Amino acid sequence: MTNNFSIAIHGGAGTILRSTMTPELQAQYETGLEAALDKGYKILEAGGSSLEAVEGAVVILEDFPLFNAGKGAVFNNVGGHEMDASIMFGEGLEAGAVCGVSHIKNPVKLARAIMEHSGHVILCGEGAEQFAKLQNITFEDDAYFYTEQRYKQWQEALKEDKVQLDHSDKKFGTVGAVALDKYGNLAAATSTGGMTNKKFGRVGDSPIPGAGTYANNNTCAVSCTGHGELFIRSVVGYDISCLIEYKGLSLKEACDLVVYDKLVKMGGEGGLIAIDKHGNIEMPFNSEGMYRACRSSNGRYEVKIYP
């Protein structure tokens, strides 16, 4: 136990217009972020692992109805909810991920069960749900995932026949967490309900180790939120890691290059949270806002939406 410890979380990025944000709504988002941050930080403080901390924080965000993951997942084109999640542990590069599952209360828990008990990394669809049953993962019915806000967004999207990344203001709905524990182990987790009105079994970057989620004790832990297609093609999580490991950049230099330069040139709107092996925290985004929060044992504490 020689290291400082720290955690960062996000609840999605995108054009979170100040003009449509009320003080009441902002306070609600901040309440959700604070609860998740507090959960993860206390796990780290008590000597828990970064894996426990990121899972614990993401579970709180999945249970919070305003974020697009778990309970607050958006509706797909047929009125259901298809969720993706992944988790990665930096000590041995273990990873688990799940794509396109329905009725799973906390997809991040299923991702961890896949990592620890399946012998595989990625499980998809009904097959993944069968595995979840064997692992006693909690299922919920459609009523649990119904929120009036998401239903309205879906109806609007249906009218316009549009696929929307989260809601009408283009917010990219994803939640995630990254953490460094007292033992020097990094972990990352990401969970999402994907795009409102999505069709064709579309999968974004959230469940892809190396893209939306990455953790490696030699470098950093990363969780992304944004236009998933561009984040997959840019292999964002592993790119940050490689820029540190192979090019000798600092975490800040790597994050700035990827988010403000490389992704912008590709048209990739969004952001990410990252922690390096020294406990440094970065939370860059090239969109109008990103729901984010962080706390470290050396005293840093932030809960923010806008720059």
Next chain:
Amino acid sequence: MTNNFSIAIHGGAGTILRSTMTPELQAQYETGLEAALDKGYKILEAGGSSLEAVEGAVVILEDFPLFNAGKGAVFNNVGGHEMDASIMFGEGLEAGAVCGVSHIKNPVKLARAIMEHSGHVILCGEGAEQFAKLQNITFEDDAYFYTEQRYKQWQEALKEDKVQLDHSDKKFGTVGAVALDKYGNLAAATSTGGMTNKKFGRVGDSPIPGAGTYANNNTCAVSCTGHGELFIRSVVGYDISCLIEYKGLSLKEACDLVVYDKLVKMGGEGGLIAIDKHGNIEMPFNSEGMYRACRSSNGRYEVKIYP
């Protein structure tokens, strides 16, 4: 049109025991490899793009019953065929991928249609099949995918309740191609039937851009075959690219480091084919054999199974 052009293909790696290989069977495999190589090379020679060439070569391999992709895809746990494929073009980092689809004659064609016409990168399962219908992708019934060899392997796996990577000698069944065209554009494609007797919607590295398939005009094109879980966690395709771009390694140095050192330490058996922007070709594997072939405009020509 200033560049040389070249293509490499593979039909899977693993413990392809010499003891179980007959001269007749070896000749059959070589016939399949030569047909695919010839198809891709002629496309390049005629001034076609690397994207056309890798798709054309992989279609031949998918149609060839001895390789685990398309027609020769292995049986899953319920006696069906779930296939994965991806394609990537190095000019603009465009990518398309499909996971867990059934009845698609040539999954690589669907991957390309996803890249070009869906607005997405990865589509999964039934949703992907719906998209395939809209794109007039060819479907085949179960009888098309029945081969006696694969059925016997499945029955053996069922008896032993094992999930097997291709057949009993542990061969990793995947096919793939990488190419550099006359215009300096790199492309890669990979296609697989996954693991015999697989359950739970398992997805390997083949359909993951950055892992099993990667192409970037600044560096290289890569298609992998092997123990997919380890290849995902190691982000193999993009790792080769980053070692070239950020660390200044040659293609050979990058491939050797990843296949003979990093993957071996993780327990990741398999191999890959890669071409860099200069047309250099590497086909390393840490397993007993890898079905592979390559041809370049500067005269290199190889069709091999063993080292």
